[in-house]
Amino acid sequence: MNPKFQAPKGVSEYLPPRSNLFDYVSRTLTAPALAAGYELIELPIFEDTELFTRGVGESTDVVSKEMYTFEDRGGRSLTLRPEGTAGVMRAVIEHNLDRGQLPVKLYYRGPFFRAERPQAGRYRQFYQFGIEAIGVNDPYLDAEVIGIAYSGYRKLGLTNFSLHITSLGDAESRDRHRSDLIKFINSLNLDEETKARAAKNPLRLFDDKREEIRSKMQTAPLLLDYLNDESQDNFTAVQAALKSIGVPYEINPHMVRGLDYYTGTTFEFVHKGLGAQSGIGGGGRYDGLMETLGGQDLSGIGFGLGIDRVLLAMESEGCVPTNIRYVDLYVIPLGVPAQSSAFALVNELRHAGFVIEQSFGDRALKGAMKAADKSGARFAIVLGDAEIASGTVELKEMSTGKVSSVTLSTLASELAKRS
RNA sequence: GUGGGCGUAGCUCAGCUGGUAGAGCACCCGGUUGUGGUCCGGGAUGUCGCGGGUUCGAGCCCCGUCGCUCACCCCA
Structure with a gap:
C-alpha cells in the first residue's frame, strides 16, 4: 500500500494478463506493414535535442513545453524522443538509406516521451507503432500508408472509429491561404491567449473546443478552397485510391495536426469510444522535413499509431480477445x-x-x-x-x-x- | 501549467450525526491417502496515502503534503 518506490508519474505499465494483450495489439498492427514490405528500423530512445526543435518545429507544443531534455556528461543536449519521424529521417540521412531504390519503407515501434499532464489515454511514456515511406510522392503511396493503418485497426476488430483526411496542399497554396486566414482572424475580437495561439499557428483555431470560437470560425477561409490544381488533383487521386481499397473516410477541412512538418495529405483516426484523447493514430506527408534536417530534398509520408490508445479503444468496444495465452x-x-x-x-x-x-x-x-x-x-x-x-x-x-x-x-x- | 473527483485487505469497494475496520472476488487449507472448473466448512492479510491539529476518543472533522484520476491545454 505504501511502496517505497513508485513508477514515475504518468507512465503506462503493462502487467500480466493485460501485457499479453498489449503484445498482441502491437504484433497485429505491425502485420499489414510487413505484408507491404516495410522493414524494421530500431532507433535510439534519445537524440540530439536540435533534431526535434528543427524537425518537429519550435512553435509546436511538443517542442516548446513537452520534451524531456537533459544534458549528458559531455555537455551535449539530448532529448527523449517525443515522436518517431524525425529520428527515422536522421537515420535515413546519416546512413544514406535513400541512395538505393525508392521509396525507402520502414516501420518502428517502441516508447515515446512527452512531459504532459497525464489523463485517460495520455501518458508521459507511451507506445507507438509507425511507418514511413520516403522518396516518392505518389497518391497511391499515400493511400497505401493510410490503408495499412486501417487494416491494422480492422484486424483487431475495431469498428467504432472514423478516418478524417484533408490536404494541406503545397507551399504556394498554404501561403495564399495563410495570409487570408490571418487577415480573417485579426478581424475577430479574441482574447489574448487565443491570439497568442493563432500567432503560433493560425490553423489551430479551427479545432478550438469552445463554442464561441467555433462559431466565429465558421466563416473562416478554408485551406481546402485554396488548393491549386496540382494539389487538388493529388488529393482527389488519394481519395479515389482509398475508395478502390474500401477504406471509408470523411474529409475534415478543420483538421489540425500538432507537428509543423506536415504538407499535402494529412489524416487522423479518431475513435468514438474514448475520452478526450480520442486520436488513435495519425500522420501525413512531409515535403520539406528531410531537407530541413540536412538531407536530400525528398518527400515522405508516414503515420504514428498510439498502441496504448488502440488497446483502450478495443476495451471500449469490447473486442478484446480471450485466450491469447496458449498452453498445451x-x-x-x-x-x-x-x-x-x-x-x-x-x-x-x-x-x-x-x-x-x-x-x-x-x-x-x-x-x-x-x-x-x-x-x-x-x-x-x-x-x-x-x-x-x-x-x-x-x-x-x-x-x-x-x-x-x-x-x-x-x-x-x-x-x-x-x- | 490550470481546475474537479478520489486515496480503507492482492483487486473492486462499504463504513451512519466522530466510539479504535468490514463485504465480495482472489489466495491458502480441509470436506475427496493422487485429480481443476460447482458446492460446503475453515484460515491469513490492513502503519484506513503521509504529517500535523481539534477531541476523552479520528477511517470519518480541520490544515498541510504526496499520489492517483478526469477535464482544460495539447495530442498517440
Missing part, C-alpha cells in the same frame, strides 16, 4: 523422485514444440490441478511414483476431465494426435 500442457509431479523425471520430461517436450508449464513446490494435487485449470492448458499430466514404476503418465484432458494412462514413449505423438 501442465505437468504435475508428485513426490521427490517424480520431480526430476518431470523436469526432464518437460524439457524434452518443449523441444518437441509444446508449450508447457509445470507445477513447482510441493503443493497438494488439488491445488496443482487448480493451477493447471487457471493456466488454460488443454492437458494436464500427473507423474508420481506409480507412473514412474510403470513408465507411464496420467494424461488428463481438461475440457472433459477424462483421464487416461499413456506410456512415456508415445506421449509426444499422443499429444500431437490430440491437438
